[in-house]
Amino acid sequence: MSSEYRDFLELSYSELEDLNLAAKEQRRNRVDPAKIQEERLAYLRDERRIKAVMVVFSDLEGRLHMLDYDKKFLVNSYDNLTFDGSSIRGFTAQRESDLRLAIDWAAFYWTPADVFGAGKVLVFGEVIDKNGEHYAGDLRGVLKNYAKEQFDKNGYHLNAANEIEGFLFEGIDAERSFHELGSFEYVNKGGYYHSLPGDPLREFIDTTAEVQRAMGFENEKDHPEVAPSQFEINYTYGDVVMAADQIQLYKLICRQVATQMGMTASFLPKPVTGVNGSGMHTNVSITKDKTNLMWDPNGEEKTSKFGWEFVDRILTVGSDLCVVLNASVNAYRRLDPHFEAPNQIKASATDRGSMVRIPIGNAKSARVEVRSVGPDANPYMVLYTIFKTGLDGEIAKIENLRQAERYLPDNIYTALEDFNKSEWVTTILGGDVKQRYSDLKQASADRCPRLLGTIVKPCEIQFHHDVYNQLLWGQF
Template sequence: MSVQKVLDTINENNIQFVDFRFVDLSGRAHHITLPATEVEAETFENGVAFDGSSIPGFRGIEESDMVMMPDTETAYIDPFTDHPTLNIMCNIFTPDGDRYDRDPRSIAQKAEEYLKKSGVGTAAFFAPESEFFVFDDVRYESGMNTSSYKVDSEEAVWNTNTKEEGGNLGFKVGVKGGYVPVAPVDKQQDIRSEMVRLMQESGLRVERHHHEVATAGQAEINFRFDTLTKTADNLLKYKYIVHNVAQQYGKSATFMPKPLFGDNGSGMHVHQSIFNGDSPLFYEKGAYANLSEMALHYIGGILFHAPALIALTNPSTNSFKRLVPGYEAPVNLVFSKGNRSAAVRIPVAAVTPKGCRIEFRTPDSTANPYLAFAAMLLAGLDGIQKKIDPRELGYGPYDKNIYELSDAEKSEIRSVPSSLDEALDALEADSEFLTEGGVFSADFVANYVSFKRQETKDIAIRTHPHEFSLYFDC
C-alpha cells in the first residue's frame, strides 16, 4: 500500500486518528496516536519520534530519542476504538537514520534479506498455532508479605459443585477433556466466532477455530501462513483482537503458557517452509514423510540449536512449567511424522507439495514473534548450509509415543532445557548462527540475555505460596 493509498483510506473512511505502533523486546506492542489531520506524506518520510529510554531493554536516557518509521503495508482500521482509527506498524530507527539493531521487527526483515542472499530460497513461510485461555475472573498479587493468584471460568472442572446464579447447570470441561466438544460444554463458541469475524475484517485469513484440550476455556484460532515478518505482524494483530474481544464479553484472555496446574498449557506450534519463487523446497515425493534433504537439514539445524533457540521461542520462566512430560508438551528434541510427542513434527494428513512443511512444537506465545521466527529460520538455514543430518545425530525419526518409552530408551533422547536460565546459558554458548549475515548483533544477544536474566532473578528471590505447604511447619 502506497503512502497515497493510506492517505486516501484516511479520507474515504473518515479516519479521525492514526495509531503508530512498534514492538518491544518482549513482544508487547506500544503506540502513539496522531490526529488524522496531522498525518501527511511527510509523516511517512520523517517518522514519529518517541522516548526509547522508557521502553525496557531499549536505550539509556542519554540517547533516548528514537524514530518510528511507518510500514504502510500494515495499515488496518482498528475494530475497537470509538473514534475511527487506522493502525500502522513501524520499524525503529535512530535519529541518524540507521536501523536500530535492537528493533525486533527490523531483525525479522534482516532475516528475510539474509535468506535471499544465501541463495537457499526466496521466501520463508510461517504459520503459528497460538493457543490461549479465556477466564471469567483473574486475580493476583506479589508483595513483601503476600503472594497469590486465582483464576476462574464458568467451564472449569473445579466448578462442578459451586453455587452459581440461577443454579449450577453443569456441563463443565474435565481435565484434558476440552478438545473440540460442542455446546453446552463449549461455552465460548460465540466469543471465538466474534474474534474470527473481526480478524477477517482486519485482513487476516482465518482457517478455523475450536476449543482446546484443557479445562477452563482453552482455545485456538488458526490463521493462514504468510512470509516471516508479515506473519509476525499478523500474530500481533491476532493477539490484540483476542484480548479486546474477551474484554468486550466481560472476560480476560491470556497467552500465558501455564496458568493452570495439572492440565495442558498453551503452546504456539510453528509451521514453516522455504520456497524458491513458486517452488516448494521441502517436498520430495516418496521420501520419509515426503521431505526433501533440504527439509531434513533444516530440521537438523532446529534440533541442534534448540537449547539456545528456546531462549527466544520460550522466553519466560512460566514457559518451563509447560515444558514437562505428561501434558502433550514437546520436550523431546527429536523429529517424527504426525507424532505430537516430538519437538519437530511433520504433518502428513492432506498435505500437498506446496503444503509440505515442518512444525516446531516447543514454542509458546510469550515469544516475541519477530525474534522467534527469525531465530528459527537462522537455525534452519545453518542446518541447510552445514548439511546437519538429524538422523546421524540421533534425532530420529521416532515414530512411536515417546512418553511410553522405557527409561533406558528415553535416556538416549535430548530434552529441552529445564529452565529459562539453562536456555540463556545455551544461548550465550551458541549464538553464532544468529549473528550470521548481521541479522542479530552481538550487542542484541548480550542485551537480551541480560534483560531476561533479570526476570529469572525476580522469580528466584520471591517466596512461592507452595513453599508454605512444604516448609512452614519445619
C-alpha cells in the same frame, strides 16, 4: 458524551474484510512500497472521517506498544515520528534515548469500530536508529530485512503459520490480580472441541473469529482446546513478516474482545498446572518459483533433502534457542510430554514430545513444525531465529541427530546458560542485543523461585513481560 455530532469512520465487517484482503494482496505481490505509501497517504488525506492512526511496534521481548497519532499530524510528519527509546524495556539506554518510528505502509489495517474505536486505522511501525538504519533491537526490522535478503539473493519466499493457544478466565485483568487471588477461574470446563453455542467461551471465540476475518486473517477453523477454558483460532499461512504481525494482532484482538466481555484472554504458557498448557506451534515452509522446497514425494516422510537439512540445523542448536522460543519462567512448566508438549530435541512425524514435527502434507502444504514455541515469545525473534538457523546454521556431527536422546532445558536458568554460551546466537542476534535480551530474562528469573514446584507462583505471573505491571516492577 453524545456521538450524534461525530462523523467518524465506521465500516461494516464485510467492507473491512474487502479492504484488508486487498491490502494483504499487495503485500503478497510485493507491490512497490513507494506506490503503497502514496496510496495510503492519499486515502488518509481524502477520508475525512478518520481521526487517528494507531501506530504499533514491538519491544525486544515481543510486547506490543501502541501510539495514537492525530491523522492530520501523521500525514504531515510521518517521516519524523520520534519517541523515547529509554522508556521501552530492552531498547536504548537513557543517554542515547532518541529513536524514530518509520511507517510500514504495506502493513496497514482497517479496524472494526466496535473493537478499536470509530475513526481509527492501524499500521505497523519500524524502529529507526539515530543513524537512519533499522534499530537492531527491533526484531521486526531484522526479520523483514532477512526475508528481503533471502528473496533478492535466492528467490525464497519465507512462509509461516502459527497455531496460537490461549486461556479465557473470569474477570478483567485476571493476570494482574493473580498475586491477590492466587488462582484463575475458568469460564468453561468443557474441554477439547466441546463448548455449547452461546456459552462464554464459544461467544468469545465467535466474536474474535469475526474480528479476525474482518481484518483479513483468512480464517480456517476455531475451537476450544484440550484444557478447560482453552481456545485456538486458526488462520491461513502467510509471508513471514505478515505472519508475525498477525500473531501480534491475534493476541491484541483476543485481549480486547475478552476485556469487552468482562474476561481475560491469557497467553501464559502454563497458567494452571495439572492441565495442558498453551503453545504456539510454528509451521514454516519455503517456496521458490511457486514450488514448495520442503516437499519431495520420494523423500523420508515426503520431505525433501533441503527440508531435512533445515530441521537438522535447528536440532543442532535446540538448547541454545530455547530461551528465545520459551521466553518466560512460566514457559518451562509447559515443556512436559505428559501434557502433549515437547521436551526432546528430536524430529518425528508422530511423537508430540519432539521439538520438531513433520506434519502430513502434500506439494502445497508440506512444512516443518517447531512445537516447542510458547505463545508469549517474541514472534519476530522466533521466526527470524528459526529461518536464519534453518537456512544458514551448521549441522552437528551427532550420531542419529534426529532421534538422539537430548532434552530441552526444564528451567529458565539452564536455558539462559545455554543461550549465553552460544556462539551461534551471538552471530544471529549480535552481542549487544543478545546481552540485553539475556539481562531482561535474567531479571525476571531472579524475581521468581529458582525451582518451579507444583503450583504457579504469583511472581512468575506479575513479573511476566506480557503482564507487565508498572507499579510492581517499579518496587525493584
